[in-house]
Amino acid sequence: MTFTQLPAALQSWLRTMVERGSTPDAVRQALLAAKYEPRYASDAVNAAWRELVDTAAVLTESERADSVELLNRPDASAASNAQPAPAFPLGSQLADMPNRLQTSDRVVEMLFVIAAPKVVLFGNLLSSDECDQLVALSRVRLQRSSVVNASTGAYDIHPDRTSSGTYFIRSENELLQRIERRIAELVDCPVAHGEPIQVLHYQPGGEYKPHHDYFDPSNAGNRDVLAQGGQRIATLIMYLNDVACGGSTVFPEIGLDVLPRKGHAVYFAYSDDTGMLDARSLHGGSPVVEGEKWIATKWFRQRDYGGPGE
Ligand code: PD2
Numbered sequence: 001m002t003f004t005q006l007p008a009a010l011q012s013w014l015r016t017m018v019e020r021g022s023t024p025d026a027v028r029q030a031l032l033a034a035k036y037e038p039r040y041a042s043d044a045v046n047a048a049w050r051e052l053v054d055t056a057a058v059l060t061e062s063e064r065a066d067s068v069e070l071l072n073r074p075d076a077s078a079a080s081n082a083q084p085a086p087a088f089p090l091g092s093q094l095a096d097m098p099n100r101l102q103t104s105d106r107v108v109e110m111l112f113v114i115a116a117p118k119v120v121l122f123g124n125l126l127s128s129d130e131c132d133q134l135v136a137l138s139r140v141r142l143q144r145s146s147v148v149n150a151s152t153g154a155y156d157i158h159p160d161r162t163s164s165g166t167y168f169i170r171s172e173n174e175l176l177q178r179i180e181r182r183i184a185e186l187v188d189c190p191v192a193h194g195e196p197i198q199v200l201h202y203q204p205g206g207e208y209k210p211h212h213d214y215f216d217p218s219n220a221g222n223r224d225v226l227a228q229g230g231q232r233i234a235t236l237i238m239y240l241n242d243v244a245c246g247g248s249t250v251f252p253e254i255g256l257d258v259l260p261r262k263g264h265a266v267y268f269a270y271s272d273d274t275g276m277l278d279a280r281s282l283h284g285g286s287p288v289v290e291g292e293k294w295i296a297t298k299w300f301r302q303r304d305y306g307g308p309g310e
């Protein structure tokens, strides 16, 4: 493998690491932590060092030590846009394209898979009774939904998001424990990496304009949310009722509308094949035309999440 054969985004990240004076081993470890294949990680690092090290700026020993320390910091992912996001969870299960995935308490159907951006539609993830219970528990504690203001970090009410919602503390009750365990098994991501489940309710006309669920690391206002468990890496939206008309989850970059079906769930990850954030994961909730819409959302982080709701 030569350096120029690597994906452009990975080349640019490796170049940044070399210029910062990182050691080959630290860079290889970062790639492994980001779930790159060990062989691929070693080859990519070797190729980068062959190509780049002679031309990289000469660093003093202390600059070199600083840069290695930066790379190894737990929240290094937030330090640079060029840092790859980890490979998406659920990757290994998809290799054989099984029709169904067995969790410890339920068989979940795989209804479709899109390769890029990674989108999977699950059927039968929740039973009808589990959906009804989540709605009943949420109905009594709904509040108008907010969005994170990327400049200030504050949670603001915004016209782009006309739903109301509530959170469940992780493992709040037996129902949540069961669902969280099932999801963790399904997408192969530890329960501790999941944010608390959020339930949203949309009335007719209610919508959530297209957005990315990951946090832009270059926005200072996102520093606090990124400090809690690192970057978000994937979303699971579970549909808790059938909507008479409208209310699809729309992916405008790829022309996909997922229509809500009670018990189904759409999963999507935000990293592309090179491990970089994939802007094609842009998605929104299109306006409900008739009836109401209830969903439960689970976001997954790079590491243990200890933020609000914990
Ligand atoms: O309600 C939806 O379909 C939807 C759309 C976009 C939910 C979310 N984003 C979300 O919860 O992040």
Ligand code: ZN
Residues within 6 Å of the ligand: 211, 212, 213, 235, 283
């Ligand atoms: Zn979203």
